[in-house]
Amino acid sequence: MVATAFSADPPKLGEVILWPRGVSGGNLGTAWHFGLGQGLFNSLVIEAVGLTLQIGVSAFAAYALARKRFRGAGIVLLAILATMMMPEEVIGIPLYLVLGRMNLLDTYPGLILPIVGWALPVYVLTGFMKRIPLELEEAARIDGAGDLRIFFHVILPLSLPALGTCAVFGFLMIWDQYLLPLLIVQSPKMSTLTLIVTQLQASQEQGEGVRLAAALVLMVPSILIYLGLQRLFERGLLSGSVKG
Template sequence: MMNKPLRKSFLYLFMVVGAIVSLFPFYWAMIGATNESGSMFSKPPVLVPGDQLIVNITNLNESIGIGRVLFNSLFVSTTYTIIALFVSTLAAYAFAKFRFRGRNLIFTIFLISMMVPYHATIIPLFKMMASLGWLNTYQALILPNLAYPFAIFLMRQNLLAFPDSLIEAGRIDGAGEWKIFFRIVLPSMKPALAATAIFLFMFQWNNFLWPLIAVSSTDMYTFPVALSSLFGLSRIDYGQVMAGVTIATVPIIIFFLALQRQFISGMLGSAVK
């Protein structure tokens, strides 16, 4: 039988190999952003930084307008995350802590809606946005999918574990439902809120199909749509593409790390105080 030190060595080796495999695509993208387009598929592959980073970023800015595209993505993703998190948490709180007729049926319909292919909703959603005159606007990018079924499901499962006795104690003390929700329930749901916020932000930041259909003006492009415009029919400048991928990855990492710290602190602390 394998002794404990040897077993730990194999475990650490497996973790190191897994980390290298997971991080190598990001490293390759960053290396590609610093080299010329032709070096991306050279043999042997180029794995050291080059001196073309400023050139690639300058060309990328001329092609898509980095500032405008970055603002669109940040504004849409941040606004969507805040509103969708609030809506999803309210809906989950109602499903978890209130008793009303048809509650289980409505929640089942929410779960079934998760099985409907996203592409099946594109045409009716597009016609709805067109009838409202919201095409090429931020409303068309933010408002759809605010009541995201998976976010509601995730928050509901966490709220089911919240003690009903604390809610009843708040009501006995004369607190209204809004005060109970904001002062008692939400402070104890920080880990769940952080996890749901990360999911919602990444979903909206990486959303490609709907922004591609909902907006046609380059001034309204988000990062995935803008990067797709770099793939022409003849020549593709992979230096620009990798520079754009690297820039687009930074906000996701920052957002994740910021909420991860809050998530860990909430997990280490007491969920109910």
């Protein structure tokens, strides 16, 4: 894949090469002019803002569900988990209609808001926070700490492994999102990287090297994020399996 993407001499149909025939960035440049750069920028903006809001909202929701006692907490958690059982295709049309009435089609908020309330990080963080000893929270309250201080200085630092796991899953979910941009985006300037790569794959005018160069750009961030957060990701999975 890498060899074909950076090969100056494109391979023949059905031919597989293991080393580029003269290193060249021409395929990447062609894909960039096709709109790959704008798609990459849009995806990075949506990823940065969406993942930050997703993890932040999920952490606050999980803290309330795990550490606070209120009537209907179990029903709320069950309702959140029920959304995980619904495929995107089921809520696609209602979501499109709601965003249309709010004038959020073809906008960054329209692409970001639907991914903020993902149920998986709420579920993972709630289970993790429930296993944090209550004595730590009680000791902090004796020292005069309020809910926000306990959350930021006690609960959140202890939840870093679970947050790392949620960040990896959340990044991959947002980065590989296809159906949502397909419904919301109406102009080339708002196209995400997945839409651009899909258009390149369907184009009969572009060669195999251009298509693979675009696919390589789509793959690299996911690999880098996993390698960068690998330790937190593994710690989160292992701590959940051991304590569970």
